[in-house]
Each structure stands twice: as C-alpha cells, then as structure tokens.
Amino acid sequence: MAETSPEMRLFSPEGERLYLSADERERFLKAALEEERENRLFCAVLHYTGARPSEALDLTPERISLSDGTLTFKTLKKRKKDSEGRLKQPKFRTIPVPDKLIDELDLVFDLRRIDRTGKATNSPLWTISRSTAWRIVKRVMDRAGITGKQATSKGLRHGFGIAMLAGNKPLPLNILRDLMGHTDTKTTEIYLQAIGSEKRQLVMQAWE
Template structure:
C-alpha cells in the first residue's frame, strides 16, 4: 500500500501543531463529552472507532494509560497502552465520572464513554474543526491521528515507541510520519544545526 501524509493533489492530511491547539480550544466550547472525545483523539493518536469503543475499565489512572482495543486487527484481544497526561485523566474523571463507573458493582465500567455511532463521532469532530477554522483533507479524526504521529517524531519520540502507541504492525507504516514538509520539516532539521 502506498501510505502518504499527502492526498493525490498534494494537500497534507495531518494537522499542524497550531491547528491541533486551535482544535482543542474550539472543543472547549462544545458539550463536555465532545471536548473529552476531541482531547482523547488529539492526545493519543487513536482511531475514532477505538476512542468510541473506550470504556472506563480501559483507563488506568494508576499507571496513567488508556488501553485501546485495536479494532483494525483481524483477531480479537489485541490491545495497546498509550500514556496520557494527568490533565486528560482529570477531564475524563470530571466529565464521565471514571471512579464512579470503575467502582460500580453493576458493570458500569464496561459501558462506553461515548455511546455514539461512528458517523456521529465523525460529525462532532468535523463540527469542531469548522469552529477551529481547520478546513481541507486534514480536518478529520484521521488528520488528528496523523498530526499526533508527526508531533511525536518532531519531539524526538523514538519511532518504535510511536509504532507501539499507534498500533502499527509494521515500522514502515509508522515511518510515513517522518515524511513532512514546511515548518515541521524545518523544526526536525534544526536539531541537526544546533
């Protein structure tokens, strides 16, 4: 498969750091559950379907990780843990009541945090993108995933760790995040100049 961070017309498919910040700022003005979905997508690089499948019992506040079930794998039981910030954990607690769900004797911990269909989640993300002024082929949940990958490499995260966080089977798939241009490429190159 020919993976690329650019569409056939040469437009990028990832959000820049400034667009990611604008996206979260716009999400803060939305319903709290829309904000937390946007925050999870931006801060973990997960797929929209993986976020929407998330339940309280897959958020480990002790280790500061979210455990995603890899829905793209052809077999069941494939999971990956992605470290998350204390801010994200506290927002998930504030909006969704993680501790209450995790302590519920009636199986509340296995209830999805966002009981939406994929199209509803997609619409929510597109609405926030529009408010943020982000338009184009990158104004999607996948654009956030790609933006996460670019940002991770830009900040020096080892590619093998990024591969694990994104749930890629092959390192060659993760390597596309090094295929950036413009400001991102210059920031990466600047590390060589110092």
C-alpha cells in the same frame, strides 16, 4: 521498502497535506472547549492519543488507569484473520495521557465511583454513533478554521504521529509504532516524511 497503504499517505496525489500541523492541532483542541463536556472530552482523547474515532468510541472505564494515567484501546483496524484464514486474537495498546485529561474523564464519567462499585466497567463511555462522532470532529474543525483535506479525524491522527517525532525528544519509531497500533515499523516510518516541513513551520512561527 513495502508499499504503504492509502491510509498512510500524508499528501494527496495533488500534493495537499493530509495531516494537521502543530498549530492546527492546538486550534482544534481550543475550539473543542465550546462543545458539551462529553463531546469536548471525545475530541481531547483523539488529540492526545491519535486513536481512531471507532477506537475511542470503544473505550470503557476498565481500560482507563487512574493511577498510571493511561488509556488502553482495542486496535480495530487490524485484519481479523491471518493469512491462513484463522481468527486472530484482539490487539490492545496502552497510551499515556496528561493528568488533566485523566482528571476530566474522572469528573465527567465518575470513574472513581465506577471503579469502587465495579458497575458497568465494560460499557463504552460514549454512546454516540460513528456518524455523530464524525460530525462532532467536523464541527470543531470548522470552528477552528481548519479547512482542506487534512480537516478530518484521520488528519488529526496523522498529526499526532508527526508530533511524537517532531519534538525536542522524538519517540523511537518502535514506541510510536506501538502507540499507533501499527503492525510494522515500516508503516510508522512514513511520518518521517513530514518532519522536515513540520520543523520548518515551528521555527518560522518564532519569527512571526
């Protein structure tokens, strides 16, 4: 099996968890409700899609399908050149999201009107910087009482990947690979490492 990149570690060298648990993801989403509406939606998009903050900041109205309930992201982590130094074509991935998220995006960013008029459909929804986005996530993590090395946007992304495999109807790895924007299913397989501990936590919560 190919060696995974440092980004794909789910535990630090000291054994500290680098992903958000199901409970922490729920607390993060709840804590985001106290943010201004644009910031709240930014956090919700990260939560429901597993997108990187830079990918969410790149999201435009034309990449939101109101009828299908999907968001399409440009995968920004992939290398821009192939092994022979040739420029690679951009890669996109489409992720289904809850109807309530689509409705909130429409209400806040007036997507249906934009769709009718065709104006500024390729302009990003959020105009904040990456550092500001990072501060928003950090603030919400603090408000949710989430501490440790997992309290990052990467921890939220990893938590999404695990959640897609830990449910009663886990996604096939090839579908999760596409949702995460991975090149190889071997990269996605790392999330299987955490399923056992995550399921135990879910079961133990029933006895508390």
